[in-house]
Amino acid sequence: MKATWLDSGIEILADKLMEEGIYYQKIPTENFQPSLDKIKKSWRYSAQDIVELYPAMPNLDAICAKFDKEHIHTDDEVRFVLNGEGIFDIRSKKDQWMRLLVEKGDFILVPANRNHLFYLTPTKTIQCVRLFKENPSWTPIYRS
Incomplete structure (x- = not known):
């Protein structure tokens, strides 16, 4: 992961991310489930799924339009990247x-x-495991 302040390009260190409430960890993608199970147990997440986006995916632009506008969720957004890459812009x-x-x-x-x-x-490619506290749902609340 690479974290920077968008206005200055200055690197953001892991301890500053933690102060912001953003948790980051590097986890090997081979045999990852035991590591995720520990996180799920300690943080009380009960469900997971896998989401995948790729260039040939039907309606990719429409799908991406759901999350490329500023929004919040009432639950934590938890992602583990299995393949590909993406960018989160997050307000401090x-x-x-x-x-x-x-x-x-x-x-x-x-x-x-x-x-x-x-x-x-x-690259327009990412595959992520998503963790949820309850039933898997992803409901954005867009900023007006």
């Missing part, structure tokens, strides 16, 4: 934009009610 507590490039092996938690958006890099 002081209303500054942070940019996080996530790649294979990156585990990230964006806290509930934190304004953010997500978009694909030019």
